[in-house]
Amino acid sequence: MNTGRVAAIVLRQFYLTRGSITRTVPLFVWVAIDIVLWGFITKYLNSVSSAGFDFVPVLLGAVLLWDFFTRVMQGVTMAFFEDVWSRNFLNLFASPLTITEYLTGLVITSVITSAVGLVVMIVLAAAVFGLSFNSYGAMLVALVLVLFLFGIALGVAACAIVLRFGPSAEWFVWPIPGLLSPFAGVFYPIATLPRWMQAIAAILPPSHVFEGLRAVVAGGAVVPARLGIAAALAVVYVLGACWLFTRVYRQAVRIGLIARYSAESLA
Amino acid sequence: MTVLSVTGIRKVYNDVVAVDEVSFDVNAGEIVGLLGPNGAGKTTTINMILGVLEPTAGTIRIKGCDLVTHRRDALARTNFAAVYAPVPGNLTVAQNLRFFGLLYGVTRLAERIDTLIAQFDLDRFRNVKCGVLSSGEQTRVSLAKAMLNRPTLLLLDEPTASLDPATAREIRTSIRAFAGEGAGGVLWTSHNMYEVEEVCDRVLFLSHGRILLEGNPKTLPSEHGKDTLEELFITVAREPLTLEP
Numbered sequence: 001m002n003t004g005r006v007a008a009i010v011l012r013q014f015y016l017t018r019g020s021i022t023r024t025v026p027l028f029v030w031v032a033i034d035i036v037l038w039g040f041i042t043k044y045l046n047s048v049s050s051a052g053f054d055f056v057p058v059l060l061g062a063v064l065l066w067d068f069f070t071r072v073m074q075g076v077t078m079a080f081f082e083d084v085w086s087r088n089f090l091n092l093f094a095s096p097l098t099i100t101e102y103l104t105g106l107v108i109t110s111v112i113t114s115a116v117g118l119v120v121m122i123v124l125a126a127a128v129f130g131l132s133f134n135s136y137g138a139m140l141v142a143l144v145l146v147l148f149l150f151g152i153a154l155g156v157a158a159c160a161i162v163l164r165f166g167p168s169a170e171w172f173v174w175p176i177p178g179l180l181s182p183f184a185g186v187f188y189p190i191a192t193l194p195r196w197m198q199a200i201a202a203i204l205p206p207s208h209v210f211e212g213l214r215a216v217v218a219g220g221a222v223v224p225a226r227l228g229i230a231a232a233l234a235v236v237y238v239l240g241a242c243w244l245f246t247r248v249y250r251q252a253v254r255i256g257l258i259a260r261y262s263a264e265s266l267a
Numbered sequence: 268m269t270v271l272s273v274t275g276i277r278k279v280y281n282d283v284v285a286v287d288e289v290s291f292d293v294n295a296g297e298i299v300g301l302l303g304p305n306g307a308g309k310t311t312t313i314n315m316i317l318g319v320l321e322p323t324a325g326t327i328r329i330k331g332c333d334l335v336t337h338r339r340d341a342l343a344r345t346n347f348a349a350v351y352a353p354v355p356g357n358l359t360v361a362q363n364l365r366f367f368g369l370l371y372g373v374t375r376l377a378e379r380i381d382t383l384i385a386q387f388d389l390d391r392f393r394n395v396k397c398g399v400l401s402s403g404e405q406t407r408v409s410l411a412k413a414m415l416n417r418p419t420l421l422l423l424d425e426p427t428a429s430l431d432p433a434t435a436r437e438i439r440t441s442i443r444a445f446a447g448e449g450a451g452g453v454l455w456t457s458h459n460m461y462e463v464e465e466v467c468d469r470v471l472f473l474s475h476g477r478i479l480l481e482g483n484p485k486t487l488p489s490e491h492g493k494d495t496l497e498e499l500f501i502t503v504a505r506e507p508l509t510l511e512p
Contacts, residue, residue: 002372004369004370004372005369005370005372007369008366008367008369008370011365011366011369012355012358012362012366015358015359015362015366016357016358020357082355082357086355086356086357087352087353088354088355089319090317090319090349090351090352091352091354091355091367091412092370093318093319094317094318094319094342094345094347094352095342095367095370095371096338096339096340096342096343096370096371096372097370098339253318253319253320253321254321255280256280256311256314256320258319258320259310259314259319259320
């Protein structure tokens with residue numbers, strides 16, 4: 001892998017973000033609004049619920065992690081969409097850039113952009129609503145890592161979908177986190193769901209993360225096996241997404257989609 | 268020295284044959300014109316050489332590197348400019364050149380960017396976003412990008428299509444100078460036969476995906492009973508069967 005070519009992908013995104021308020025503001029505004037909204041909801045719930053139960057680490061912490069996951073996914077897809085919108089595929093893929101280098105560049109871009117959102121959320125949740133990360137313990141790092149990997153996997157898979165079906169398939173991508181959230185158990189235990197939804201939840205890493213989070217807040221601990229399953233699933237999804245993107249790219253080269261990307265009839 | 272060797276390439280979309288058994292070479296220091304009417308297969312051929320379209324059959328070697336098995340090495344020695352592939356309009360001229368310079372692994376990049384900005388008279392636009400440049404200025408940026416890695420093989424798909432005559436002449440002079448250095452070869456498509464006659468050492472006429480004629484643009488018309496290259500072009504477009512060998 002050539003680090004210069006990976007750096008080119010990251011640098012391009014830096015140039016675009018630095019000079020554009022429409023790209024800078026969304027990095028933190030939507031997640032900040034979410035934290036404020038859920039911060040007040042948790043405060044209200046604390047005031048009306050039985051004494052002793054604190055909704056802040058359960059709900060606000062879960063919202064923070066879920067927003068982080070969606071930011072990671074969108075960090076990958078937004079960087080990819082820049083090439084879609086500027087019709088840059090021919091210039092990119094006629095260069096020595098490899099698919100691995102391109103995807104690595106998108107992932108690094110996502111790490112940077114999602115880190116901005118994460119820092120803003122943490123500062124806001126801690127300073128305004130008193131969210132303490134001590135209550136989660138060191139296991140929080142592992143849970144965040146699993147969400148990060150799954151966010152990358154979904155981001156890469158979403159890019160593959162748009163590469164295959166053309167620019168208008170962008171609208172398939174935006175609702176993906178919303179579609180997954182009922183199965184992920186962000187706000188409620190998975191046991192609340194009917195059996196068929198529980199079966200789907202079992203193969204989604206976020207459901208294990210949020211179950212683990214609730215267990216920790218309740219004074220217990222994350223079951224190592226559950227964490228192991230979540231991590232293994234996340235890795236499988238990352239590998240699967242990269243395989244899918246590579247396969248779609250090869251097909252695109254075969255049928256001429258890269259050369260005529262805006263010609264959606266090819267899809 | 269051969270910088271591009273195309274052997275028996277063919278591209279079939281479902282039942283439509285876009286390019287059929289095309290073979291040709293481009294040598295270092297040579298400018299080869301790829302001519303033909305719209306839909307003849309010129310851009311399909313160029314896309315296959317750029318590695319963004321997989322041939323159904325045949326091989327492409329760029330300075331000895333097979334495009335399938337040594338894609339990275341082959342494409343590192345290639346570059347292109349085409350009217351349908353402008354550089355991203357949301358980056359400035361300097362940002363675009365830096366971005367593509369990194370992609371092509373250009374050494375002493377800052378110095379190279381300065382040289383190209385001067386060569387293509389882009390100094391005024393160094394920090395201007397490419398999307399707000401005129402089409403002629405954008406073409407000059409695309410050509411500067413195409414020269415970044417001092418390519419062994421330069422592919423130019425109608426590079427002067429949107430330029431005024433004076434600028435087009437300067438561009439032709441630059442490309443001739445590039446070929447004249449002897450390190451790289453150029454594959455050039457154009458519908459301007461005057462330009463082709465002035466610039467190209469050799470031309471290939473494509474019709475219905477096949478090479479119909481090949482030769483020196485200055486002598487080819489008379490060899491086929493035509494007065495000008497344009498007249499020959501029109502015959503290729505309208506009555507290709509009259510020229511079949």
